[in-house]
Amino acid sequence: xxxxxxxxxxxxxxxxxxxxxxxxxxxxxxxxxxxxxxxxxxxxxxxxxxxxxxxxxxxxxxxxxxxxxxxxxxxxxxxxxxxxxxxxxxxxxxxxxxxxxxxxxxxxxxxxxxxxxxxxxxxxxxxxxxxxxxxxxxxxxxxxxxxxxxxxxxxxxxxxxxxxxxxxxxxxxxxxxxxxxxxxxxxxxxxxxxxxxxxxxxxxxxxxxxxxxxxxxxxxxxxxxxxxxxxxxxxxxxxxxxxxxxxxxxxxxxxxxxxxxxxxxxxxxxxxxxxxxxxxxxxxxxxxxxxxxxxxxxxxxxxxxxxxxxxxxxxxxxxxxxxxxxxxxxxxxxxxxxxxxxxxxxxxxxxxxxxxxxxxxxxxxxxxxxxxxxxxxxxxxxxxxxxxxxxxxxxxxxxxxxxxxxxxxxxxxxxxxxxxxxxxxxxxxxxxxxxxxxxxxxxxxxxxxxxxxxxxxxxxxxxxxxxxxxxxxxxxxxxxxxxxxxxxxxxxxxxxxxxxxxxxxxxxxxx
Ligand SMILES: Cc1cc2nc3c(=O)[nH]c(=O)nc-3n(C[C@H](O)[C@H](O)[C@H](O)COP(=O)(O)OP(=O)(O)OC[C@H]3O[C@@H](n4cnc5c(N)ncnc54)[C@H](O)[C@@H]3O)c2cc1C
Numbered sequence: 001x002x003x004x005x006x007x008x009x010x011x012x013x014x015x016x017x018x019x020x021x022x023x024x025x026x027x028x029x030x031x032x033x034x035x036x037x038x039x040x041x042x043x044x045x046x047x048x049x050x051x052x053x054x055x056x057x058x059x060x061x062x063x064x065x066x067x068x069x070x071x072x073x074x075x076x077x078x079x080x081x082x083x084x085x086x087x088x089x090x091x092x093x094x095x096x097x098x099x100x101x102x103x104x105x106x107x108x109x110x111x112x113x114x115x116x117x118x119x120x121x122x123x124x125x126x127x128x129x130x131x132x133x134x135x136x137x138x139x140x141x142x143x144x145x146x147x148x149x150x151x152x153x154x155x156x157x158x159x160x161x162x163x164x165x166x167x168x169x170x171x172x173x174x175x176x177x178x179x180x181x182x183x184x185x186x187x188x189x190x191x192x193x194x195x196x197x198x199x200x201x202x203x204x205x206x207x208x209x210x211x212x213x214x215x216x217x218x219x220x221x222x223x224x225x226x227x228x229x230x231x232x233x234x235x236x237x238x239x240x241x242x243x244x245x246x247x248x249x250x251x252x253x254x255x256x257x258x259x260x261x262x263x264x265x266x267x268x269x270x271x272x273x274x275x276x277x278x279x280x281x282x283x284x285x286x287x288x289x290x291x292x293x294x295x296x297x298x299x300x301x302x303x304x305x306x307x308x309x310x311x312x313x314x315x316x317x318x319x320x321x322x323x324x325x326x327x328x329x330x331x332x333x334x335x336x337x338x339x340x341x342x343x344x345x346x347x348x349x350x351x352x353x354x355x356x357x358x359x360x361x362x363x364x365x366x367x368x369x370x371x372x373x374x375x376x377x378x379x380x381x382x383x384x385x386x387x388x389x390x391x392x393x394x395x396x397x398x399x400x401x402x403x404x405x406x407x408x409x410x411x412x413x414x415x416x417x418x419x420x421x422x423x424x425x426x427x428x429x430x431x432x433x434x435x436x437x438x439x440x441x442x443x444x445x446x447x448x449x450x451x452x453x454x455x456x457x458x459x460x461x462x463x464x465x466x467x468x469x470x471x472x473x474x475x476x477x478x479x480x481x482x483x484x485x486x487x488x489x490x491x492x493x494x495x496x497x498x499x500x501x502x503x504x505x506x507x508x509x510x511x
Contacts, residue, residue, distance in 0.1 A: 006032045009200035011174045014044035017206030018157035019366030025164035027380040036173040038468045040154035046316025051360045052145035058106050065337045069360045070114035080390045082399050082426030084148045088245040092137035097250045119144045132241035151472040156390040170462050178219035182348035205353040209280035209319045223341045227319040230331040233285035234270030236312040240303045249300050257296045269293050273332040283315040321356030392426030399423045412439045432456035446488040447480035
């Protein structure tokens with residue numbers, strides 16, 4: 001770390017920590033973002049990857065949350081056009097479940113609770129009897145939300161924070177913090193190296209599922225709030241239908257399950273809600289969740305899905321805000337809204353802890369969190385992130401035309417690769433495609449990945465391990481052979497020893 005005292009030290013490099021770091025750095029604070037593992041290594045890469053209002057939350061009268069989330073779809077489409085794209089959802093009408101009038105009212109509210117400028121409204125539909133949905137489902141509804149690359153949204157927020165002067169430290173754990181003479185003294189344990197301390201005028205605890213654990217490691221804090229940990233799992237299978245829309249399926253337990261087109265060749269099916277008491281670092285899908293997700297899919301789709309079709313699964317832990325009366329509440333009904341606890345000592349050294357939140361609302365949450373620190377930093381500037389395009393999204397409204405531009409400029413790229421690059425990196429792809437004339441100029445291949453791409457990820461996006469590269473910066477892990485993975489391990493080991501003097505990404509420093 002380059003400073004001994006920061007205005008703000010943010011604990012946790014998930015979407016909320018990265019969002020807070022970017023917001024605060026842009027408002028003039030000196031900021032350090034400290035993440036125990038990799039950026040987005042926890043809940044923020046295990047989501048359903050939707051930027052959505054949350055149609056289901058209307059049933060629980062969560063109008064504030066839904067309005068804010070609906071509005072954020074428009075903002076994020078604008079500021080992260082490469083990572084957030086519109087998606088139509090189809091809901092088959094199930095005669096035994098919610099009545100059609102109720103769904104129509106819900107969709108009407110969804111269309112009107114917040115201002116829509118680009119997002120299409122909802123409508124009633126009839127299913128093609130020869131389509132992928134079982135013939136007993138004749139009618140249904142269609143509406144809009146957005147999908148996102150959750151992990152890359154985190155990394156690009158960290159990048160934005162860095163562009164605004166923040167320091168981003170991954171694989172460093174905050175192990176203790178105490179107030180001394182009006183400042184926080186924070187103890188940090190690097191993954192490899194010796195413990196050290198830094199000082200900060202304020203702290204934001206964005207520890208997600210660890211928010212309570214982080215508080216427990218601090219001296220003399222008076223907050224007793226906690227989070228309810230609820231596991232959610234997804235399965236990924238070869239694509240079960242060819243339509244471009246996603247499906248939202250109602251289940252008889254009142255829950256809904258999404259079937260989302262994923263990475264061109266797959267369907268992503270999820271999620272579940274299971275109370276969780278294990279280590280938030282290592283949640284895993286269980287057989288009941290697999291059977292639940294397969295059963296509901298087969299209730300609606302003409303397909304013979306079996307557990308043997310699953311190519312990948314992932315599970316994450318939601319850090320849900322625990323209300324006083326919610327102990328016995330069904331996990332799927334617990335609010336997805338967020339809450340801050342702020343405390344200071346004699347007007348100095350504030351600590352703001354984040355409870356709850358959604359990927360969708362991270363920007364508003366971050367803005368509100370930083371604004372809540374204004375009494376301690378009266379000189380901070382006004383909120384700014386609603387107009388701040390995330391790195392890679394410059395001069396773009398949708399990644400598809402940019403993918404076509406990439407194909408013209410780099411004719412050796414297949415249209416599929418160009419789409420992958422446009423939807424992952426946006427214009428930052430050019431930083432490592434650079435002046436390549438032929439595929440060989442990008443170096444060795446590791447499955448879908450190029451050596452130049454991996455070097456860029458290591459030098460510019462904090463990737464240190466193969467997991468960082470193939471499961472968070474990209475999803476190349478799904479199709480990667482064991483041999484390619486082993487070669488990638490060797491390549492990355494050689495790169496980390498080689499320093500930043502060589503490789504295409506070294507040119508980024510001056511870009
Ligand atoms: C199954 C599932 C599906 C979901 N789907 C959606 C969706 O489609 N749309 C949506 O909007 N939301 C969705 N969510 C919710 C969303 O993913 C979460 O609200 C969000 O990712 C939480 O982010 P976070 O930054 O608070 O937590 P995290 O991403 O968990 O980040 C916390 C970070 O803190 C770090 N940390 C912890 N302790 C320390 C320490 N002592 N020192 C340093 N670092 C530390 C951790 O390593 C971690 O990286 C879903 C959640 C789940 C589980």
